[in-house]
Amino acid sequence: MNDAAVLDDNAASTARPVTPSTILAQELGDVCRQLAAAGGVDAAVLDRLQRARDLAAGLDPYLDQCTTPESPALTELARRTRGTDWAAPDAGGGRLEQEMLSGHVEGQVLKFLLHLADARRVLEIGMFTGYSALAMAEALPDDGVVVACEIDSDVARFAQECFDRSPAGHKITVEVGPAIDSLRRLAAQSPTPRFDFVFVDADKSGYLDYVEFLLAGDPLSPRAVIAVDNTLMQGQPYGDTDLTVNGAAIASFNAALTYDSRVEQVLIPLRDGLTLIRRTP
Template structure:
């Protein structure tokens, strides 16, 4: 394992970006003498409101398990700047791709609430969300995790060995569409699906799920990064991922087969069910 230099994670959610911008503005305004004191006070309050929300939510949420905490530390210690994913994708790997505590606990709740026994994950990275969901499954439950990058898949599997729930996770190393077609052909059915892979593939993943029998009758689909740092609703030029997410969100809105809600959780989490 190559150890990365200690660098604070960059903000990758609309709230995180807003909090950093407000903090910088507050620091700049505080140093100006000819600025109304009330304006300075309001800006300080706005900055405090934005910067305090995520830490407070974190403190009020059930702590992550020791195995998940260890997985986070291993992911943060890896020098992802030196490693790129396989030729199937051009996306660079980075520690900010980790789902994290709040989203992991949310997914665990969804597993409990749906009483899921079989979970499909499209895009695993180092396995935080897969392991979080596995912790909520019964002992005979299973998470089938799709990951295109062989190095990341092996990295995650080493982490799973440190958890008593790791045996519930089966990793499929291949392009996700290929794996989904194989699972559909084999008659596999899933109660919950979590999509957190290449953003350009989101529309294809959703359509394949809806066009096959992979989904159980009351299955829940959870889709990550559907706010994409605010790019789908901000003015200005978006990145390729921002464009892909905007396209996906509109496709979801226009699809009469489903109903959905977009939750402002971290970088956006859309919940989808077939109607």
């Protein structure tokens, strides 16, 4: 990725709504503007709609405000990610977008979960520019390790540059290539590395395969937790809407997980949905 793909802060594009709450806020805002322009709408009804819009629009900023601030290294990584033109051919050519960044609140949730789990070894499936990998590395002890799988070599280089400039970046090892191939390489090592925590945020059609690989093999420590991102997928799995390819993949994943007797899970409405999974005793 060359400098032509990097924008200055003022030119960085505005993130589009990609979570149920931000999509709801945008929809309510559009309805409020249309009704106000049309005229003849009862003022009390319009006021209620505007309050509903404000409730939805204010949620994420308030969560951000009330969450422990991110580290300077994470702030810089996020700034570089948001300041990059991901539509440029040498920056992914439209396959990537800044909205793929995990972000402040989710990063802090992951750090909190690692502290609770007393984790030392973490596996990440799908890294993008490395925000979640670096956040988790910051939560690990000095001898902790994050193994991050990323299919895009250019994005992996972008992330590695950020890791090299950060105090915790030395804890992260990046595996470049299709995630399932990286998982097989890890499983073939002797002894097989075992992980206390796994974060899955990769291609949605691969989610079932990744979790099945983790559950069927021996890469997990006895009390390991698997966290899977985007399991609300913009509200598509439960909304009255046509499913995209990703929406259909997540709906299938959620349904399969619900009836899997090997695990117990909870879907948390954080950003675009975060499902926590653990093996049943």
